[in-house]
Amino acid sequence: MFIKRRTLVIIILASVFSTCLITLAGAKLYGQAWGQQAPVSSMLNAGNSAQTSADIKKMYEAYQLIQSSTLWKVDKSKLIDGAVEGMVKALDDPFSTYMSKKEATDFRSSLESSFQGIGAEVALKNGKITIVSPYKGSPAEKAGLRSGxxxxxxxxxxxxxxxxxxxxxxxxxxxxxxxxxxxxxxxLQSPTNVVVVRDDIPLETVYSDTVVKDGKTFGKIEISQFAEETAKQFSTELKKLEAKKIQGLIVDVRGNPGGLLNAVVDIGKMLVPNKGTILQVQYSDGQKEEFHSTLQQAKYPIVVLADKGSASAAEILAGALQDNGYKVVGTQTFGKGTVQNTLPLKDESQIKLTIAKWLTPDGTWIHKKGITPNVKVEQPDYFNAAPLPAGKELHKDMIGPDVQNLQLILKGLSLPTDRSDGYFDNGTEQAVKTFQGQHSLPQTGKVDRKTAQALQDALIKRIREPQNDLQLQAALQVLAHSTK
Known part of the structure; x- marks a missing residue:
């Protein structure tokens, strides 16, 4: 796919853990074609200034001093990697990173149809490795990890x-x-430990179903991320739903960490009516580009489901549909409004740099702000319950945040206790015994490893039941009202 100033490069951003990104590679970036690197001499000559020469000389002097004077023996390649990484860190941009040759090789190996890991997407947020979203059905999700x-x-x-x-x-x-x-x-008042067993993570990105509300049939398409085949899969599933004569559509991008720009643009072309604007991209020189839909007229009402785990390309789709007259239901989104480009170096290491920002159709930059839903709906408290600690038994007369979290889980499973303040009292013990009896476990009243896992599995099952999904139910209400 070619655009005026830039060429979209297909890179699946679905490694076990990577930043949530929109990737855009430049045919004109730095005056070079994608995949090529300008010789160091030409880059220095491009500056053609005494300051550039002085800067390079300073770096070389530091390199020589370290090599000749330090007590510690340091591999030369580590010094170079450290210098480049330091320059990238100086940008103070969590989405710009340097990958050594080994790290770049590992990253490329993750760009397959499946990979092995825990199945979650993270970003560096406020200096902390933060989960943007666990993948649907992944070990991370099953272990109870959540966005944030x-x-x-x-x-x-x-x-x-x-x-x-x-x-x-x-x-x-x-x-x-x-x-x-x-x-x-x-x-939580203190950290908790969670054990996740790594597994094969297939990159299935589109899931569809029909939902009946007030006698009307609505389609629901969930997009878990925007990968290479996502737009094609979306088109296939949308046609299946339209063949069932759906009267409205829910597009669910909750927990979607983003991905490929060309994937979300292609999906936007299928949904945004009246050949409307999908997004704008503004480059470092201030010039802008607009991407437009190819759809003539709206076919049916659409509602977008989004939450704090919706980032980057997911926010592009939510913003495009919102600015073109549709409603977003859920909570404030993540707020990732920049575009990255991955540039290979001669030694097969690579630098990923932020090279543009994207704007919603009306020109809003949502970076660090997110998209505000038209209909704000929070999920029940137990949706945010933390995983129970690994290797720690909970029992009567204990007190603390782990017990308080247990009480929240029990409440979510319709086993309310007398207290919710973190004291393991008789009521909490009886609720645990009741749960153990329901799941053929020894009724000890103690939360051992087996009981903790059963509680986690039961909670995830409860969360996945449509009737407990308050955001989904609100989206259905909006669609039902729109089709009266």
């Missing part, structure tokens, strides 16, 4: 001060291996 969780440690190793790519290396791993994550979640 901060990953502090992996198997006892602190991620503090690590770059995103370094943290990715610690988190990912072969199928069947365990990643013990220390996570911090809003509302």
């Amino acid at each position: 969780d901060q990953i502090l440690k992996v198997n006892g190793v602190s991620l503090d001060g690590m770059s995103l790519s370094e943290a990715v290396t610690k988190i990912r791993g072969p199928k069947g291996t365990k990643a013990e994550l220390e996570i911090m979640r809003t509302g």
